[in-house]
Amino acid sequence: MKTIKNAIQSEINVKKSQFICSLVPTETKAESKAVIQKFREQYSDATHNCTAYIVSDGEGFDDDGEPGGTAGKPMINVLRKNELHNVTAIVTRYFGGIKLGAGGLVRAYSKSVMEAVGEAEILEIEEYDVYKLIFEYSNIRIVDSEVRNNNLEVINKEYSDKVSYDIVSKDGRDILKIFEKYSGKINTGFKNKQFLENK
Structure with a gap:
């Protein structure tokens, strides 16, 4: 597209x-x-x-x-x-x-x-599932490590009372499953579908 x-x-x-x-x-x-x-x-x-x-x-x-x-x-x-x-x-x-x-x-x-x-300037784009992760500052190291190890892409980061990452998996893996072992520490939810540049 x-x-x-x-x-x-x-x-x-x-x-x-x-x-x-x-x-x-x-x-x-x-x-x-x-x-x-x-x-x-x-x-x-x-x-x-x-x-x-x-x-x-x-x-x-x-x-x-x-x-x-x-x-x-x-x-x-x-x-x-x-x-x-x-x-x-x-x-x-x-x-x-x-x-x-x-x-x-x-x-x-x-x-x-x-x-x-x-x-x-024309861009090639694809539709992906984008997930939102919400977690405490103390868990940034865990999340960043999983992002690197699983070759995920963070497309947005927000820092307020908690940390929020919008993450997309471009190979179709279910991001919820990657982070389910941290239940209680990391709130993971389906966000929406987004069109992102196909780099």
């Missing part, structure tokens, strides 16, 4: 209309909708802000006033063709006075997203 590393923006002009495509990494529908709202506010003077997104909990698109099927659908088709996930595309159009027709709009919105995808 693929995604983009960072947000990127590109611009094309078609018969005096300006098309600005913004690609933003997003993981959920809620995150996509928040990003879309932000861009609609930022470009509130634009003629249209058309959108498409593919994220972990679904996908969607919106023509934002353009004739049905001429903007959002071509945009999401470009994302699908490039096998991109966890990404939101917003194409902002400033009308230049010359109508493009349905075919011209499809080509313009498709090209706008294709140009941005071509400029983006």
Whole structure:
């Protein structure tokens, strides 16, 4: 699976209309909708802000006033063709006075997203189970030793009243079983699934 590393923006002009495509990494529908709202506010003077997104909990698109099927659908088709996930595309159009027709709009919105995808840094990602370990500071040495010995990856560490590690096993092993012998010392629980870069 693929995604983009960072947000990127590109611009094309078609018969005096300006098309600005913004690609933003997003993981959920809620995150996509928040990003879309932000861009609609930022470009509130634009003629249209058309959108498409593919994220972990679904996908969607919106023509934002353009004739049905001429903007959002071509945009999401470009994302699908490039096998991109966890990404939101917003194409902002400033009308230049010359109508493009349905075919011209499809080509313009498709090209706008294709140009941005071509400029983006693409990452290969995979979905993994991520577990959260919560333990006392006195058990850091035990946990770190098991992490090293079992070739696990810690993707996040937090230090407050207790220590918290987010751990992923990239070979599919059940992390709960690795730490079950420390029951009482280490609180182990399934956290969620995350898309991580496949290095």
